[in-house]
Amino acid sequence: MLKVKDTLRSTVHLSFDGRVVKSFHGPDAPARFTNEVRILKHLESRGCPFVPRLLEADPERLRIVTTNCGSRVEHLDADRTRSLFAELEPFGVRHDDPDLRNVTYRQADGRFCLIDFELATLLPESECPPIPH
Secondary structure (H helix, E strand, C coil): CEEEEECCCEEEEECCCCCEEEEECCCCHHHHHHHHHHHHHHHHHCCCCCCCCEEEEECCCCEEEECCCCEECCCCCHHHHHHHHHCCHHHCEECCCCCHHHEEEECCCCEEEECCCCCCEECCHHHCCCCCC
C-alpha cells in the first residue's frame, strides 16, 4: 500500500486495488471516526455521487475503507472550491473543512469530488435545499 497522508489526526493509504484505507488517531479519534462513518452512510443513502463510498468500518481499529474518488487537485479557484462544497448541502451535509486538500478529481467521469468528512456536520432537514436532479 502507498501512504498518501500521515498527520496527527489520520494516516491514509491507497491500496493496490484502488481502495482508500484511513486510520484515525490523535485527539478525539473515536468521535471523528464515528462522525465520518455516519456522514458517509448518510451521503450514500441520499445518492450523493461525488463522495467516496464506505466499504468497511472497523471501530476497534478506528479504520475505514472507502472507494477512491480520484487524484488530489492542486489548483482550483476560490469560487469553484466554494461552489463544490456548497453542493453537499442539498444532501444534508456541511463539510466544515472546505479546503482544497479535500477536493479530488475523478478522471473516469470528469467530476470533482469531496473527501475527508470527519469534521462534517449533518444538517437538520429544515436547512437542506432540494437535491438537484
